[in-house]
Amino acid sequence: MGKLQERKPACTERPRVLLLCSPCMGHLIPFVELARRLAADHGLAATLLFASATSPPSEQYLAVAAAAPDAVDLVALPVPPPDALPPGARERERAELAVASNIPRVRELARALAADAPLAALVVDMVGVRARGVAEEVGVPVYMFFTSPWMTLSLLLHLPGIDAARVGEHRDATEPIRLPGCVPIHAHDLPASMLADRSSSMYAGFVSMAKAMKQVDGILVNTTREIEPAVGDGMDGLELPVHPVGPLVWTRPAAEDRGHECMGWLDQQPRGSVVYVSFGSGGTLTWQQTAELALGLELSQCRFIWAVKRPHQSSANGAFFGTQNGEDTSLDFLPEGFMERTRGLGLVTRSWAPQTAILGHPSVGCFVTHCGWNSVLESVMNGVPMIMWPLYAEQNMNAAMMEVQVGVAVRAKVGLDRFISKEGVASAIQRAMVGEEAERMRKRASELREKSVHDLSKDGCATHALAQIANVWKCSSRK
Structure with missing residues (x-):
């Protein structure tokens, strides 16, 4: 251990x-x-x-x-x-x-x-x-x-009934699933286990788990x-x-995180000026998408902290169970010259980043997140608006809820194969950091923080x- x-x-x-x-x-x-x-x-x-x-x-x-x-x-x-x-x-x-x-x-x-x-x-x-x-x-x-959120729980508790009533594959459905009080759940936002063939063991195991939850x-x-x-x-x-x-959410004494390089760097930045980028403990991007994200951060010309992980070509949750000691810690997957061109503008870290402390720092203005529920709640508890970049599990559902229903997030525009271009990255950052939309999200995030802290x-x-x-x-x- x-x-x-x-x-x-x-x-x-x-x-x-x-x-x-x-x-x-x-x-x-x-x-x-x-x-x-x-x-x-x-x-x-x-x-x-x-x-x-x-x-x-x-x-x-x-x-x-x-x-x-x-x-x-x-x-x-x-x-x-x-x-x-x-x-x-x-x-x-x-x-x-x-x-x-x-x-x-x-x-x-x-x-x-x-x-x-x-x-x-x-x-x-x-x-x-x-x-x-x-x-x-x-x-x-x-x-x-x-x-995970109530919306996901509601889907799972209703899944046996949905499964019995539906003809065909969930991924081919043209009408969204509508649950009381929740945003409509479109086929492309469903968890991967529901997008699998209904005859597969993956789907059968998911339905079996949903039934067991009622007991x-x-x-x-x-x-x-x-x-x-x-x-x-x-x-x-x-x-x-x-x-x-x-x-x-994860609570740690603030003193334990003060020594991290991110905190000293944040102390030197203007209030609300920094974009924090992290895809959680398990989320991974491909080499091409990682490069495009880097170029998008550079294009935005906003200050940033990026807790980066080595790309994974075949899985969006390639670090789901964590990373092992001895893994390559080089940054050779970043675009050539990126580190030099963004020196002073951003901070890239491959070590563990104290996320709750970062989100609680007054210099942070928005959070680019994979929409894992822990990250969403940590952002809410610190009143930080989000740019939603869902990768796996129920994260697409979380993104829809936080943008449409809660009003504290924007979603990056996705293209073919759910690829997000550097222009899409820069545009989402501008929406979350500058202008009336950003101001509305900041106000709503601040209100939600106060209510959640009181809860x-x-x-x-x-x-x-x-x-x-x-x-x-x-x-x-x-x-």
Whole structure:
């Protein structure tokens, strides 16, 4: 586990919540924050089990787990054997196997914890929902913590019905899917698993997971009614309580990030003048698209920080499980002369970038993002408008919602094969940084920040929602 030390549960009489997170960086970040809040604010003990899909786990993944406070007990689950994976397994299949292979270990830990102190609940993510049988065996409720927005959850909960009613492939549908309170979901914005042939194992696994999600006792969603007013609409017939408990984002002491080169550079830039560019922990661009993005940044003549990753020709999520030590760290994939021509104008970093600290800096004016939900929430919590550049999963849906419904983003114009030209990059930056449209987005982003911060305050609705759930769990543990 590298520098990360497994934290064993201390003997305690406080009711304990067992959290099981699949090996997805985008899931682990809010799981750590949820565990922290349960332990710090709601009188529960918390044990976080986190699975891994690579051996060894990436340094980035371990760093997220290690960010959990000492009050949260950490248990790293072993990686499944390499021969357990079918050739060409996709990321979701690898994540599912990492959880499924560890269910016996989860059962063993749950029984041991229940013998030591009252066990209150098992909390799983959408991939780990298949471990719900463990909760039944030890007699506790099982809740799902859904780390994507309500709009995506609503789609998944309605998917079995949509699947039964639809004729033909989802990708060929001419009419969008309409869910209560959500923007219409067009075929080209659907997750890849729904765009696959409906006869494929990829699609069948997706529908199976959607059906399993209905078999939990309740759902926590990492969102807020301020961002998604429709949370809870359309639940008739689903018979599942849904609790918006967000936005839960990665919290780190500000002092830990002050030494990073990005922060010193930002201190020297004018207020609201910098474009921050990052495609999250897993997003990757092709060599051609990376070069075009570089030329677009140069063309815009705006100051920028770019947390760049090595291109990946065949996958938009080529770093989904993180990057391994020893990977080539050169910048030979950038256009010739780019670094020299933009010296003083921009900062390119290949090291880990303290994203929450960067977004919270007054010099940052907008965020070019892949629309991963954690990045969207971090931008919202800091009042920063976005340029949406979706790559995979539900990110196209997130982009549509944040632009059309929420009003804090613009989408870069895409051409053939979803390629974005340097002119498209520069144009999107100008729209987000200069003029009336940019001013409207800044005002809306500032309003949304204030409301979201209040949601998480002592008197906020997210805090109250989590307190109510914690009380239910405490009562169940006493029984």
